[in-house]
Every structure is written in structure tokens, then in C-alpha cells.
Amino acid sequence: MVTFDPLVTTTPFDAWEDTSRWDAVPLRTRDWLAGFSRIVVFSAHPDDETLGVGGLLVMAGELGIDISVIVATSEREERVAELTSALSRLGSTIDLTVLGLSDGGLKHEADLLRDAVELALAARRREGTLVLAPWPGDRHGDHRTLGREVASACAVHGDRLLLYPIWMWQWGSPDDLPWERVSEVELTSSARARKRVALSMFASQMHTSENPDGVLTDEFVDRAIQGREVLFEPEANVCDDHFEALHRVSADPWSVRTRWYERRKRAITCAALPRERYARGFEIGCSNGEMSALLAERCDALLSIDTAPTAVALAAERTAAHPNVAVQWMRVPDEWPDGRFDLIVVSEVAYYLAADQWTATLDRILGSLAEGGHVVLCHWTGHADDFAQSGWDAHAAFANRTGLRVLVQHQEEDFLLEVFG
Incomplete structure (x- = not known):
């Protein structure tokens, strides 16, 4: 961080x-x-x-x-x-x-x-x-x-x-x-x-x-x-x-491609998905596309977005071999894709959103989640100068506002992973 x-x-x-x-x-x-x-x-x-x-x-x-x-x-x-x-x-x-x-x-x-x-x-x-x-x-x-x-x-x-x-x-x-x-x-x-x-x-x-x-x-x-x-x-x-x-x-500003901590966390996140296959997935904050490449194996169609144009280019390059993946520039909650998704992934993103922005994002998520769909939250639980809220607070706010049930919870010393449905 x-x-x-x-x-x-x-x-x-x-x-x-x-x-x-x-x-x-x-x-x-x-x-x-x-x-x-x-x-x-x-x-x-x-x-x-x-x-x-x-x-x-x-x-x-x-x-x-x-x-x-x-x-x-x-x-x-x-x-x-x-x-x-x-x-x-x-x-x-x-x-x-x-x-x-x-x-x-x-x-x-x-x-x-x-x-x-x-x-x-x-x-x-x-x-x-x-x-x-x-x-x-x-x-x-x-x-x-x-x-x-x-x-x-x-x-x-x-x-x-x-x-x-x-x-x-x-x-x-x-x-x-x-x-x-x-x-x-x-x-x-x-x-x-x-x-x-x-x-x-x-x-x-x-x-x-x-x-x-x-x-x-x-x-x-x-x-x-x-x-x-x-x-x-x-x-x-x-x-x-x-x-x-x-x-x-840097094409890998958080070393997600090389650090074992990051590679293991992605594997745990994918293993926690309750379904083997999803029709339509939405990833908020794709960075250089490492998680996108894994989600591509589990989704018939995946939309991955980021606010940084260079990150979008990096993610598009990383997922070029996956024709079911679309990578776009988009800034939530002001912009939001059409349609419904049965998988929405928010990983290492929520703490960059101020409380009011996160609340608006939660409402957007609820409005586009397909019946029986799943939402994945995964966040580091430490502190950094550029955080607008903690990972703990982001997860708690999600649970309180959406009323969705926790289907999977995995907590370690450094991060919290939850799947809601």
C-alpha cells in the first residue's frame, strides 16, 4: 500500500x-x-x-x-x-x-x-x-x-x-x-x-x-x-x-504478480466462489488484470473496469487471450454498466472510496445484482495514507446497508475475504 x-x-x-x-x-x-x-x-x-x-x-x-x-x-x-x-x-x-x-x-x-x-x-x-x-x-x-x-x-x-x-x-x-x-x-x-x-x-x-x-x-x-x-x-x-x-x-505498482501473498490471496478468492461457473461477472478496480485473468476462467462474460487509463491498457493486454473479457475505463459510482450480474467482485478497492461514495456504490451493486447472485469483497486490513476508510469499515458498511447474507468468510492477519449472497 x-x-x-x-x-x-x-x-x-x-x-x-x-x-x-x-x-x-x-x-x-x-x-x-x-x-x-x-x-x-x-x-x-x-x-x-x-x-x-x-x-x-x-x-x-x-x-x-x-x-x-x-x-x-x-x-x-x-x-x-x-x-x-x-x-x-x-x-x-x-x-x-x-x-x-x-x-x-x-x-x-x-x-x-x-x-x-x-x-x-x-x-x-x-x-x-x-x-x-x-x-x-x-x-x-x-x-x-x-x-x-x-x-x-x-x-x-x-x-x-x-x-x-x-x-x-x-x-x-x-x-x-x-x-x-x-x-x-x-x-x-x-x-x-x-x-x-x-x-x-x-x-x-x-x-x-x-x-x-x-x-x-x-x-x-x-x-x-x-x-x-x-x-x-x-x-x-x-x-x-x-x-x-x-x-x-510501474506496470505492477502493488507487486500483485510477484508477491506470494498476492498470488495466494487471489487463489483463495477464486476458491471461495460458491459456484463453478457464472454467466456474467463484473470486477470493480482491475488494475493490471491479474485477478481478471483468473475470473475469466469462471465467467461466460466478464466486465473489468478501472479509473486509470494505463491500468485499463495493462488489463486488456493481460486478458487478450480471453475473448469473454471486456476491459473498460469507468469510475464508480458516477458511471455504472447496464444490465445485471450474477458475480460482482470488489477487491482492494473500497477503502479508496469516501463513505458517501461507498454508500452510493453499494446501492448500485444492489440494483444490478441478479437474483441469487454473489458479491465478493476482499480487502487488506492495514492502514495507508491514501485510504478513505478501512477495509473493516467497508465490509461492515456493506453488510449493514445491503442486508445480504455472508455465505463465505475467510479472515487472516492481513486481509478479510467475504462472499455475500
Whole structure:
């Protein structure tokens, strides 16, 4: 599962810079910035906006552009005070709103966050507005949730949106950048200088011997000051950016083809199916198609879907020898196939869906399950930063909402497998 250590740098600063791909990256200049009359910055935590786009905000303030910063979380007055001081050092009068949602728990408050984002944008929306939000591929659960909700709201209303990374510089490498959508803000020397002073205000977050709980190392802060501020154009389906990036970097991001744990778990899942044969199967979240290939042997027809285009291509290649398999891009619960299925498989997917999305998915499943059909749930029971809920919670919610009976249950230290019917 995907996680990272904020104190461990995967790629040092020099390695980030040592690639010719930066030569082709377009620059966002001061003149480009002057074309906007308002900037609305969404930040998951106090300091994200300063780390990610602090230099841009300095230049926007110098140009007289209205700036609003909307911070989703903060349960400590100390951090809000630090943020207020930091924003004043960026050299502009900035409108600050703190939503006060749970730090580390935005995925559990998706409904509240969604409403707050809609209200914040509605109150500030006008011609010439630029919206900035965390990149959902940043591997931090709060960043992913906030980026997803802002992107969804902007897509509905046609707002101009760009995304900024924070922790990518810590866990990632140049291969993780969506280079075809990257641009760089051309920072002035005064913008970097003011950003440096602003970042020094976040004393509670600095990792020192006196403050071992701080997550900002000297190296990370120095990179934020001396390095590039980059912005990503959102994909048409920005919510899926996270998984597309994983599959682009690796054809097997979770090592499901090679790890015995994964191969054994697939075999157990197929062995748990009550019937030898199913007429029509539906697999939600096929990744690279390893489970799809096994299900193809048990279904007359199988539809396997994923939200990442690269995963769809990988799964189609893996199941090319099975003419009874169709692999499609689809994002549940918003999109859903027609017809009924007598087998629906949800494996290692549910914990990526927020509670309201999972509830809607359960209703979709019930509506398309054929009489006497089976639903298979199989999930890891551990924790990862990009989870919206636990595997335990997903299974419990399924049982409570659907009322289906548990036909098979297999529980191990690391995963839970259940077949409902």
C-alpha cells in the first residue's frame, strides 16, 4: 500500500534538477499572473499554501491581485497563528478562512468538506479567478481528498484550476511527474526571499532535536525555498490522477504478480466462489488484470473496469487471450454498466472510496445484482495514507446497508475475504 515517511527524502534536490525534461516545461511568468484578478488557494493544512505556492502569492500580492486562502484543517490555535504570521510575511493582505475540519481525517468528513468548498467558491467566483488546490496524487490522504473535492467543484462550474504538489518532492522522483501537464512559476528573487521568511513562521512544524514531532526537515524547507514551484493542469478526471501516476511508473505498482501473498490471496478468492461457473461477472478496480485473468476462467462474460487509463491498457493486454473479457475505463459510482450480474467482485478497492461514495456504490451493486447472485469483497486490513476508510469499515458498511447474507468468510492477519449472497 502507498505511504511515505515525511522525514525521509527519496530523491535529493540535485537529482530533481538533473534532468533535461525541465527544458521543455513552460514558464508561468509575472505577465501570465497579471491576467487574473483573484486567486483562491485551497490548502489542506496551515503551511501547505506557503510551501507549494508561496512565491506565486508574493508576486500576486505585488500585482494587487485579490488573494483568498482557505485552509481545510486545523485543530490547534498555534498553527493558525503561525499561518497568519506567514501570510503577512508574503507581503499582501490575504483573506484567510479556516474550515476547522479534522487534521488527517478529511476522508471521513467528505460531505462537510464538499459543502464548504462549494460555498467558498460560490462566494469568491468572478471572471478572472484562478483556483489553486493540492495535487490529489500527493499521497497524503488529506491532500488527495481536498484536491478531489475542489477539482470536482471546479469541473462542474468551469472554474480555472491548477494543482500544486507538496510531498511529491519528498517521496517521489522525476518519473512521478505528469510531465505533459507540468508548468513552472518563474519566481523573482524577492518572492523567494519573502517565502523564506514566511516559512520560518511555522516553528511548530519544523523537525528539530527539541521538536522531534515536526515533519518539516531543513532539507525539505530549503528545497521549497530554492527549488521550483510547479503547477499541474488537471486531467479530465483529476480524482484518478493518483492511480494513473502509479500505473505509469510501474506496470505492477502493488507487486500483485510477484508477491506470494498476492498470488495466494487471489487463489483463495477464486476458491471461495460458491459456484463453478457464472454467466456474467463484473470486477470493480482491475488494475493490471491479474485477478481478471483468473475470473475469466469462471465467467461466460466478464466486465473489468478501472479509473486509470494505463491500468485499463495493462488489463486488456493481460486478458487478450480471453475473448469473454471486456476491459473498460469507468469510475464508480458516477458511471455504472447496464444490465445485471450474477458475480460482482470488489477487491482492494473500497477503502479508496469516501463513505458517501461507498454508500452510493453499494446501492448500485444492489440494483444490478441478479437474483441469487454473489458479491465478493476482499480487502487488506492495514492502514495507508491514501485510504478513505478501512477495509473493516467497508465490509461492515456493506453488510449493514445491503442486508445480504455472508455465505463465505475467510479472515487472516492481513486481509478479510467475504462472499455475500
